[in-house]
Amino acid sequence: MLRKIAFTVVLCVLGALLLTGVAVAEDKVIKIGALFPLTGPSAVSGQNCLNSVLAAAELINGAYEGFDVPLAATEGLLGGYKVEIIKADHQGKPDVAKSEAERLYNQEGVFAVIGSYNSAATKPASAVAERAKKLFLCGASSSAALTEREYKYFFRHAPTDAIEATEFTDYITYLNEKKGAGIKTLGLIYENTEFGKHAADEGKKAAAKIGLEVVADVPFNNGATNLSSEVQTLKAANPDAVFGAALGGDYSLWVRTMKQVNWLPKIAINFCTGYQNPAVQKELAGDGDYFMGGMSFSPELAKEFMPEALKVQEKFYFPLANQEFDSDSLQEAVMLLVLGQAIEKAGELDTEKVREILATETFVSPLSLSGEVAFEPGGQNIKALSVITQIKDLKYNTIYPEKFKNAEPVYPMAPWDNR
Amino acid sequence: MNHFLQVLFDGLLNGLVYALVAAGLSMIWGVMDVINFAHGEFLMVGMYVSYWIGFFLDVDPLFSWIASGAFLFIMGAATYRLIIRNSLGKSAMAPLLATFGLSMVLKNFCMNRFTPNFRLLSGTVLEGKTISVGGAILSVPQLATAAFALVLLACLYWMLKRTRLGWAIQATAMDSEAAELMGIRTENIYLLVFGIGGACVGITGGLMTSYLAVYPEVGSLFSLIAFVVVALGGFGSIPGALLAAIIIGLVESFTGFYVAAVVKYAAVFAVYLAVILIRPKGLFGW
Known part of the structure; x- marks a missing residue:
């Protein structure tokens, strides 16, 4: 009997040790x-x-x-x-x-x-x-x-969008001053979300600082079935530059709709959007070319x-x-x-x-x-950097600032019927 | 004037596509009193069928719609036989929840198998082609889809009004027990209606791949709009669905351009609410 009890106790202890081991x-x-x-x-x-x-x-x-x-x-x-x-x-x-x-x-x-x-x-x-x-x-x-x-x-x-927006307007100033681009008006197209609205607000603030007139302000509901009226509104205002904030499918829909109505601004710069996604660009193939966007990584960079x-x-x-x-x-x-x-x-x-x-x-x-x-108080990374790239043949070429530049921008964007 | 014409044509083209998406839903709802919550996912599956046929076999959406329509016909019929039939007569919520479950399964299956990536067919016959009408630019792929929609809706209407099958469908919709007593095999009618509903949305999806990206969530907003079209047009009415879809397309387009793009869907639902308040059966309800 004692033997049995001793055996059971040993078994329990071993079991417990094993479980503790597992727990550890x-x-x-x-x-x-x-x-x-x-x-x-x-x-x-x-x-x-x-x-x-x-x-x-x-x-x-x-x-x-x-x-x-x-x-x-x-x-x-x-x-x-x-x-x-x-x-x-x-x-x-x-x-x-x-x-x-x-x-x-x-x-x-x-x-x-x-x-x-x-x-x-x-x-x-x-x-x-x-x-x-x-x-x-x-x-x-x-x-x-x-x-x-x-x-x-x-x-x-x-x-942040504020940093990127300032970078976009710096680039427009650079184009106007160095290349005589004559960019005077701005259109904004953005999803009607926390991200899109803030990006647009920052875009407007940055535009105001360099005297860029906002002639079209077009928020849209994400996951839309079509962006016809949105693109028509942009086309009617015909801004020289467009800031875009459209994610994934909305981005490809926006690009394709612009192609449908055969319209492009002189430049289109995107906040962090479908522009940055290589999979989206691959599907868009040549239609995605000549668009620009802020990025902190690209294989080329x-x-x-x-x-x-x-x-x-x-x-x-x-x-x-x-x-x-x-x-x-x-x-x-x-x-x-x-x-x-x-x-x-x-x-x-x-x-x-x-x-x-x-x-x-x-x-x-x-x-x-x-x-x-x-990080600074509030949590923002003070070392955050981004550059402006332009996509061509699925390659994100860095076009601004000068320090990171590896290609000249194609400006204005090549028209749809000349690609 | 150019803008007005452009907005008008955009609204018409979008409306016609909505009409075809909604036609199948309208038939199922009108005949069987079943809300197919998986209708948007049927559209998505139709788009994937057409996309993969285009991708692997290099078949243009101008032809692959036949395959996507056939596939969705079978899928619709199978949905009835395996899911709907078992849930009918148990509670009003049963078919609704069953199709909701099916929508989840389809969406997640596609998400799992095909990833959430956006897929666009490139190099299609009509890609990038446009025509100019009075200064307005019309996209040929969208125009082709809209033209198909008109033809198919006309065929569907003719079938319902002029053929024995159509009369049987209408009789079943009005009183299924009486129809059965008259010798109509209502079980087969239900099967066929679900199949036709699937085929309509399959054909639309097949054609839409020529200008729209495919991804697992693509059907969500289309299906919501289809529900509004059906309720506005009247359950089971094909002319009602056509008229309601065109109204919705135009409201969306004109509000989007002349008021603000961000309120275009809100305007669609406001019009729907207004019509339903005045005429609860919809414009052409049975």
């Missing part, structure tokens, strides 16, 4: 939420962003030689913690983003969330984080309002200024996404790498310590155009 192994995981529009009108970009975060997680979790990227050479974080990405889909809807952020923090117990692409979704999701005193890292959402809230737990990599990004793309991103990085998705990977560095510097999984480090230190970032990331 499970604890060596840092859960990070990846909240993106995986379905809905922005799903293409959302899936790219998610793949980008997954690629960065793979880079952190393994030990890889030959990459001059922080965290690549060592396995995991804090001496062996693996990063586990918990995926969540907000469908491009702010209310879903809010509830998914709550689920990620409260039920999944994530240490931080990366997301959420659409500024309209990032806004409520990061408000959840701020209330819960949890970290929220944002790669690509560009609405300036996000970093004007003075949040403590919110950090954003992308240049990376060859010279961000070679490590191309290596990461080849090894980690391409197998997942079957395409090249785009300017938006890459920034989400950067934010995970920055978070990883902050955790390493903190030496422990303490949200407050990591937040303090994020807020005060400068991070090496070979995947960013500037090579560095540092």
